[in-house]
Amino acid sequence: MTETTAPPQESVGGEPSGRPVGHDGTRVDVTESPAWSTGAGGALVALLGVALLAVGAVVLFAQGEGFAVLGGVVVSVLAVLLLTGLGVVNPGQTLVVQLFGRYLGTIRRTGLVFTVPLTTHKRVSVRVRNFETSELKVNDADGNPINIAAIVVWQVADTAKATFAVQDYEDFVRVQSESALRHVAMSHPYDQADEGEESLRGATELVSAEIAQEVAARVVIAGIEVVEARISNLAYAPEIAQAMLQRQQAGAIIAARSRIVEGAVSMVEDALQRLEAESIVTLDDERRAAMVSNLLVVLCSDSRATPVVNAGSLYS
Numbered sequence: 001m002t003e004t005t006a007p008p009q010e011s012v013g014g015e016p017s018g019r020p021v022g023h024d025g026t027r028v029d030v031t032e033s034p035a036w037s038t039g040a041g042g043a044l045v046a047l048l049g050v051a052l053l054a055v056g057a058v059v060l061f062a063q064g065e066g067f068a069v070l071g072g073v074v075v076s077v078l079a080v081l082l083l084t085g086l087g088v089v090n091p092g093q094t095l096v097v098q099l100f101g102r103y104l105g106t107i108r109r110t111g112l113v114f115t116v117p118l119t120t121h122k123r124v125s126v127r128v129r130n131f132e133t134s135e136l137k138v139n140d141a142d143g144n145p146i147n148i149a150a151i152v153v154w155q156v157a158d159t160a161k162a163t164f165a166v167q168d169y170e171d172f173v174r175v176q177s178e179s180a181l182r183h184v185a186m187s188h189p190y191d192q193a194d195e196g197e198e199s200l201r202g203a204t205e206l207v208s209a210e211i212a213q214e215v216a217a218r219v220v221i222a223g224i225e226v227v228e229a230r231i232s233n234l235a236y237a238p239e240i241a242q243a244m245l246q247r248q249q250a251g252a253i254i255a256a257r258s259r260i261v262e263g264a265v266s267m268v269e270d271a272l273q274r275l276e277a278e279s280i281v282t283l284d285d286e287r288r289a290a291m292v293s294n295l296l297v298v299l300c301s302d303s304r305a306t307p308v309v310n311a312g313s314l315y316s
Helices: 042-060 067-084 159-164 169-185 204-222 238-277 285-300
Strands: 086-089 093-099 102-107 111-114 120-125 129-132 136-139 145-156 224-236
Touching (some): 067 086, 086 093, 093 159, 145 169, 169 224, 238 285
Antiparallel strands (some): 086 111, 093 120, 129 145, 136 145
């Protein structure tokens, strides 16, 4: 009896779908929601808790008996319960609230806040962050080894996913960014792209946008939002850098020579047309060929031309 595996379903709303590869697992299905909290009464609750704690301490240490001691214990416990619900949220930070392991929600309001007592609070920063990937050595689409690095700008968009969906969301973003950068670099040639193809060096803006989209698709499971991604370093690997530089220099020399020859032919054509139009000299085919040859040598030569006086005849 053979076991058949159903094909993976399409993702909905950016969420991954289908069965885990290798081993069956349990996906953490949690989305950020607001936790109950109050901001204005936070200070009052804090004062009340401190006051109750002080009263309880006075009663306990006053050597009372019976109901006095019991009342002191109750007041002290109540004070501790109230104080466990207090928290301070700085700008750019949030508090992820849990009650005995259960996710209650996220507090985004800043300042002194009061929420459900006996809860644990984990701070998650939602500030914009950036980092530079390590310099990766990959092969481009043509198989040439290149060194490439990128700067990724990101921030936490869903604090619940960042906290519970992955083990360490900062390390997760870093690893996935390098994986996406490697995949994009292998999909494009370094330069000299074919028609309809973009190169890494010639289409930097397009490649950077592609890297940002690739990283965003990989880190959405962790509730991370990618602001932008930019290539910070791009070069041939040292072992082929010299050969590629010679190839680029040869291409530049060929292009320059082609431009020089094109200009020289145009100048020779104009010169012959003006000589004939103004009847300065009449040239037969042989003299025309000799003049064209001399002018092209002068115009296309790298060295300075040296004039030679010919006292004889072209035919002698």
